[in-house]
Amino acid sequence: VTSAQTAPAHVDVELADAWTYGRGILHGGHLLETIAAAALEHTAHPHVVSVSAVYAAAPSVGAATIEVEPVREGRTVASLRARLLQDGAPKIDALVTAGTVSDADVAPLRLTSAPPDLPPPEECVGFSRSDDEPRNGIQEQLETRMDPATAGFVRLEPGGGAEVRGWIRSRTGRPNDPLFMLTVADALPPVTVELGIGGWVPTVELTVHVRGVPAPGWLACVQRGRLLSGGWLDEDCEVWDSTGRLVCQARQLARYREPRA
């Protein structure tokens, strides 16, 4: 075990337009994966087990720097601090825990949750975009098939529930691996779409725990909100792999615009 007192390392990255949506907003999950991947270069452990991040300011497409500070390199777990900066200003702060994520050989001691009950992907609802809408990089990078029961918003008829469910997989051949879960955990639309609440739902805090190495194939994802109050909402996301294993749990605290009474 070493308590690292070394100077932080700096990693230059390019934030790609491919992951923007709306007016150049970069996808929060992809940013989280980008930061965590940089941190993972500074530990001997193979996987990111957990990341907590605070989105202090929205980064822009272009050059950015990730500052990585190893905090403690333990036998089972390593801790690192990481920060994404642009033009010297901090945009996202993260705490990264690295270790080894269980593969399918590890039998869970206890599981009290169950995968979402989704129709097969071919009976689910994809996203379409008309030419006058801004690009949606998330949908270009990821294929999402929503459960029709929580996809009323696609028909502009929000179903009224605080839950969205669907299948997700890469469109670009990116394989399922533990790091990719950080992107997937923030890829469903916010639950506000089904509640008929418009506007951007900026993430303030996002924590993702990776619980298993995902098998290849579609990922079954479900996102639930428990409390929307005073402009703040929580969203829990579970990701299940094609063999029915819970591979990722995420929670975020976000802002929403309170509808006028």
Add this chain to the structure above:
Amino acid sequence: VTSAQTAPAHVDVELADAWTYGRGILHGGHLLETIAAAALEHTAHPHVVSVSAVYAAAPSVGAATIEVEPVREGRTVASLRARLLQDGAPKIDALVTAGTVSDADVAPLRLTSAPPDLPPPEECVGFSRSDDEPRNGIQEQLETRMDPATAGFVRLEPGGGAEVRGWIRSRTGRPNDPLFMLTVADALPPVTVELGIGGWVPTVELTVHVRGVPAPGWLACVQRGRLLSGGWLDEDCEVWDSTGRLVCQARQLARYREPRA
């Protein structure tokens, strides 16, 4: 809005034996509150809304320093980094979000969770300690009354569920306020006690979101584990106040010792 580029502030604190249990282990929730309280001195916002922390190493009773770095002071939200050090070595890293927590005047837009169904406190089970057991500072500081349905472990007959529920209030006259929720959110015993899994369950990552200013009186708390696998478990804690409002949501990722087959 200012992007603070000031040097970090340093706050000296004394970690009190009063909050230890077992062999001098300091209570993780109380440590979280101590760190967050120091951070709150460096923002104009009145409340801690969210804290994420990684427990890289266990601090000891005695002198410690909390390093606070304001990251961004916004109109609605402030972000700060905070770190607890002892003898110059980082022990706990935290990301703190400050803002205004809703009081009872704010009507929730949507709530999809419900308080735990607990018998009244006088029908619940307290903790007792025999003289040959080490002190339990958490029980000295907090009064906990467990739902008999999840208190089998008190009779050394674990009930087998991955859930514990009970009432909590201060024994020392500490009023309920948003900061106190950070202590309460980690004060129930780990769900492993009802699963018959012995040993310390050290927190690796703990995130607490404060969702409402709590009313005076007993707090109804419930903690659930969803997946125990490969030595890692998650625990979700909800805290409800005496008027039935959800005032706090927490999740932690912790380690447990896998029982021998």
